[in-house]
Amino acid sequence: MCNLSRLRRLPGIRDRPGLDVFSDVVVVVLGVLLSVQTATQHRAMFRPLDGVTVTVLALVGASLVFRRRAPMTVAWLTTGLTVVLLVVEYVAPGTLLHTSGDISVEPLIWWPPTAPFAAYAVMSFDKGGRPPWVRGIPVVVLVVAVILTTRVMPDAVVQPIRGQETDASAALIYRSVLFPVVGALIGLYVSARRGVVRGLRDRAERAEREQHLLAEQARAEERARLAAEMHDVVAHRVTLMVLQAGALRVQAPDDGTRAAAEELRSTGCQALDELRDVIGLLRRTTEGPDEEAGAHGPLPDLSALIAESDSVGVPVELVEEGDPPLASPVVGRTAFRIVQEALTNVRKHAPGARVRVDVSYRTDGVRLAVRNTPPALPADADLAASGSGTGLVGLQQRVELIGGTFHSGPAPDGGFSVEASLPAYVPTSAPEKVPVNAVGPRSGQSEPSGEEVA
Incomplete structure (x- = not known):
């Protein structure tokens, strides 16, 4: 089974926005510098004056900034510039390039220096769901244009180079075809690898979801x-x-x-x-x-618990805020149990402590907080040892079962606090019902509860 944590450590899986931005900046700067260097180094080759050639090539290099967002557009821009140059020179030799025999054009690359980067981007970053053969069309057009041009116009451009005893055709094909093709192949490999890793990650996530569903089941x-x-x-x-x-x-x-x-x-x-x-x-x-089993009703009155605690010598201050909302019966009983258990623990473990019960009513639920000061008297060992010791744990499970939150622990002043947040409404399934009053009251006597229970 795939390990999702290991897959996330593989290159290309983790989100690396900082590294992506850095690589984009490096590629754009490199593309612009190579474009400008090509134009200035071979200035005698190009006819356009006043920096037109430098500007055009620099703009093409700057277009690499969109290589992730619009790789197909960048690839067609690079291919289009090359095709225009070659077609114009084929139709009207000498329009864009000097072709005199004393000018060496052998070092000239017949494509903008951005071509390898554009070919890599279109094969690696295209997110349009296009198949590889569609993404590779700009690269194929570029390669075919270069090969055809170098074959059909030897007298216009290639002949001056051959006059210098240089195999111009081979040089042009090598430089103009090899680099874009290599860039495209590398991009295709990266794209395929990214797809494989993405598939493994999806498979691992599916396996984790299935494990979670099986555990839930x-x-x-x-x-x-x-x-x-x-x-x-x-x-x-x-x-x-x-x-x-x-x-x-x-x-x-x-x-x-x-x-x-x-x-x-x-x-x-x-x-x-x-x-x-x-x-x-x-x-x-x-x-x-x-829905019917969780009918709303008023929350229970906590004053009886407060009075009971006062009667055994544990004074309690009750602070209520807001209007009590209508709530599911299970919520009311859970709130009652929380306060009851907290006050019982105070009587057992913190004799002489002062207790404050804060109840905050909200439209979507109720928040309870029972806090006591440090004990003023030593606790009775027998009384403190009584009970199962799982009251708070059981309360936490009960609160979480109805979708609430529960926290209990020592307070900073040395006392103890119990806090809970309960939703107002909790749907419960309606269980089968068994009548309580199978033995009815005698005439003249009333039955306190005639409800049915599970």
């Missing part, structure tokens, strides 16, 4: 299995407990027993509500969200 299947187990086993057992508590309540001979049975039944109903949320969240990734 495995997690979804595990969640579905857990949801089924919770529904078939845990929810069933708790439902039986609730039903038995309801039966005990309606059949109890005294008020104390009825009150205890009612508290047990209410606690069981609350546990079933929370269990339904968990099952719905587990099923959400496998069965898709159910």
